[in-house]
Amino acid sequence: MWCTSCALAVEGVLKRLSGVIEVSVHYPTATVWVKGDPDAIQLVALAPHVASIGYQLTELEAVSDAHARLEQESRYLTLRLVVGAVFGMWTMLASLLIYAGALPSHQVESVVAWASGAFSLPVVLYSGLPFYRAGWRTLHAKRPGMDVLVSLGVIGAVVVSVGLLWRGSAEVYFDTAVMLIVLLLVGRLVETLCRQRGLRAFDSLALPSVDVVVCQHSQRETLPVEKIPLGAQIEVASGETIPLDGTLETPGWIDSAMLSGESVPRFYASGQKVYAGCRYLGVETPLMLRVTAPAGQRRLDKLCEQMRRFQAQKGELQTMAERFAAWLSPAALVLGGLTLPVAILFGVGWEDAIVRALSVLVVACPCAVGLAVPLASLAGSGQAMQQGIALRDPAALETLAKVHVIVFDKTGTLTRGQHRMLHVALRNSKDKAVFRQMLYSAVGHSEHPLAYGLLHWAKPSGEHGGQPDPAEIVEIPGEGQRITFSNGEQWWLGSAVWVEHQLQQQGQVLPINAQDPAYGFASQVVVADGQGWLATLYLADQPVTDAQVTIRQLQMSGYGLAMISGDRQGPVNWVSQQVGLPKEACYSQRSPEAKAKLLAALPSPTLYVGDGVNDTLSLAAAGVGVVPMQASEAAREGAAAQLLTPGVSGVVRLLGIAKRTRRVMVQNLIFSALYNTLALGLVVVMAIPPLVAVLAMAASSLSVTLNAARLAWSEPEGNGSDKLN
Known part of the structure; x- marks a missing residue:
């Protein structure tokens, strides 16, 4: 197009x-x-x-194909612009000599005028060809637009000029046709470069094309990643990025920060699913996995494709701009057609009447109106991607700029989804160092959600102190573990209820001080040995590092904030204290349906930030839904934007980008609408040379394009508190 x-x-x-x-x-x-x-x-x-x-x-074309198409379009425009500039320069010089009266006689002026027309031919016939083609297509589609006006303006200027030359007049308008084409080509080239820059935002989601080792029938073969079929078994060496989504056939440590937002690697067992973009951190043996999504169908590929699909949908301002442009071109054609007879009726000569009609066609070109919103939206989307936010629905930028209330989910959104140690109660505090070493050995291979928090606390800072290692570990899913160490000592580690039951079987009881009411909100892990209760460990899901700063910035910017969670009141209250949310704005033990109902009752438009399957209804009920980096697939499907960096500070950046983008949209729309309305009225009531009309029209289009380009070309902002200004 x-x-x-x-x-x-x-x-x-x-x-x-x-x-x-x-x-x-x-x-x-x-x-x-x-x-x-x-x-x-x-x-x-x-x-x-x-x-x-x-x-x-x-x-839908691949991003690489879109890049190639825009590169070809840029070369195409550049070539036509060069032809237009080289030949148009002589046309403009000849016209300037005639206008300035610098030529010695009328005969010389006539020769220079004919030369002006000759130099304009390559510009009119070659450089302007795309305008005529597009004008005919839009006319054929019964949607006459800017290109119809441009084509009529150029053809009209040439016809009028030839007629004047035939009559012996040197006052020609070849320069109008040339200037119209050249300036519009400049605008189109700048616009194409803006589109290219906006498209580059998708490159950050693209995975490189690499060669992959395929293991088949005891044979190893290296193939390009694009040729790996579904179900193939591939090998990933230590330190390499996993090239395809798949199911693990061998366990290993995976750094999934790119997709899950986890700040530390996690141990994945055989049978668990991993995604392309994660990194294998094994030391000795390679990782084996069975491909479940080939190139083009990976999770990252789908995110990129979904973003581009959503980009085709338009927001309120863009729809308004296109409606204005849709009636402006037909109105200009009618007005241009009426200007000629009306001017003659008022005593204006044929030549001046035709020139006025020509100026109406030129000045009314609605390029600025048509570009006002989509270019700003594309530039805003590109800026968001540069700052780590993937906009699946760029039209949401308009809604985001008007948001009044922001609601957060708790677990996995405001918190890391990873528990850390808050407090440790020991039977004998003197044995703490020994206890930590034995605990580290005991839970080293556990996949329980709390195991990482225990390991993080118990990890020894120096050499292993020679404590016994586990000889046998028996895990009771959902309850705990019975651990037998190499020296014969036994531990029971798990929930308070389960450990108490194990102690009762030995004729012992759990003492009163085994559970501290002050940490009732925390997750508890109780440890007992042959002598009875040994320790109680209190862990809590910690807030993400930027949660408190983000909440403070949003509060200072005047947003209403709330947190809705399905978790218990205790953990919800504790997290609210940590991040700075008032208790009355935090709601606990809410089902997915109750979350959505509560959200719908808040002043709209609302912004909801959540990561889980239980947040999908709320993401749909909100004016705009945003998911953090580690969100579930179901949540991502229902969100308008996804944060590509850990934490929630991207919400502040996104709102700031939305406000700036809408401000540019409104500026462009108001300016372009005022320009076209005032220019049409002015050119009808007074004689304006077509060349001046060309310059005015081109200036309006370029100003709109460059105003939008400010968003695309501006540097990403830092982490200051002025993002929402």
Whole structure:
């Protein structure tokens, strides 16, 4: 597509088809979003209708193909611009000499005027060809847009100039045609570069093309990652990035920070699923996994594709801008057609009347209106990606800028989802060092959610003190472990109820001081040995490192904040104290349905931040849903944006970007609407040379494009508290 008018033409053709309910064509990314009957919106059903007006409809192209297309378009524009500039320069010079009266006689002026026309021919016939093609297509689609006005303006300027030359006049307008084409080509080139920069945002999600070792029938073969089939067994060496999603056939330590947000590696057992982009940290043996998603269908591939699909949908401001542009071009054609007879009726000569009509066509080109919102949206999306936020729905930027209330989930969103030690109560505090060493050995291979917190606390800082290692570990899922050490000593480690039951079988009881009411909100792990109760360990899910700072920044910016959780009141209150949320704004023990109902009752539009399957209803009920880095697949499907860095500080950055983007959208929309309205009125009531009309139109388009480019080209901001200003 050549411009937003092309997008409206394609949209208009598809909207008229039977069975199609809704269509949205997004020009900057060259994508179309269609809603309707399944049979009516198949590619084979839609493509012929799009082809009838000169465009080609295909499956969503790969990001690499989009890069290649825009690179080719840039070269295409550059070549036409060079031709236009080289030949147009002589046309402009000749016109300048005539306008300045620098030539000695009328005969010389006539020769220079003919030379001006000759130099304009390559510009008009070659450089301007894309405008004529797009103008004919949009006219054929019954959606005449900017290119129709440009084509009529150029052709009108050339025809009028030839007529004047034929009559012996040197007052020609070849320079108007040349300037119109050249300036619009400059605008299109800048716009294409903006689109390229916006598309580069997807590169951060792309995994490199690598060679992968495939193990088949006891043979090892190296193949490109794109050729690895579903179900193949592949090998990943230590320290390498996992190239494909798959199920582990051998256990190993995996650094999944890229996708899960976990700040430390985690031990994955055989049978567990891992995703491309994670890193294998094994030391000796390679990791073996069975491919469950080949290249193109990986989790990261789907995230990138879903973002681009959502980009085809439009927000309120963009829809408003396109409606304005849709009636502006036909109105300008009618106004231009009326200007000629009306001017003659008021006594204006034929030549001046034609020039006025020509100026109306030129000045009314709605390029600025068509570009006002989509370029700002694309630039805002690119800026968000640079700051670690993947916008699946760029139209959400408009809603985000108007958010009043922000609601957070607790576990996995405001907290790490990883427990850390808060307090340790020992039977004999003098034995703490020995206890830590034995605990580290006891839980070293456990996959229980609390095991990592125990290991983190018990990890020895120096050499192992020679304490006995476990000889046998018997795990009772959901209850605890019975551990027999090499020296014959036994431990029971698990929940208070289970350990107490084990002690009762030996005729012992759990003492009163084994459980401290002050830590009633924490998760408890009780340890006992042959002598009875040995220790009680209190662990809690710690807030993410940036939670307190983020909450404070949002409060200072005037947002209403709340936390809704399905967890118990105790842990919810403790987390609220840690992050700085008032207790009355924190709701505990809420089911998914209750979460969504409570969210719907808050002042809209709302922003909900959650990560789990139980948050999907709330993400749908909110005005905008955002998921943290480690969110579940179900939550990601229902969110408009995903944070690609650990923590929640991305919410502050996202809101700041949304406010700046909407501000640019409004600025562009107001300026372009005022320009077109005032310029049309001015050019009708007074004589404005076509060249001046060209310069005014080009200036408006370039100003809108460069204003949007401020978002795309600005450097990502730091972590200051002024992000929301």
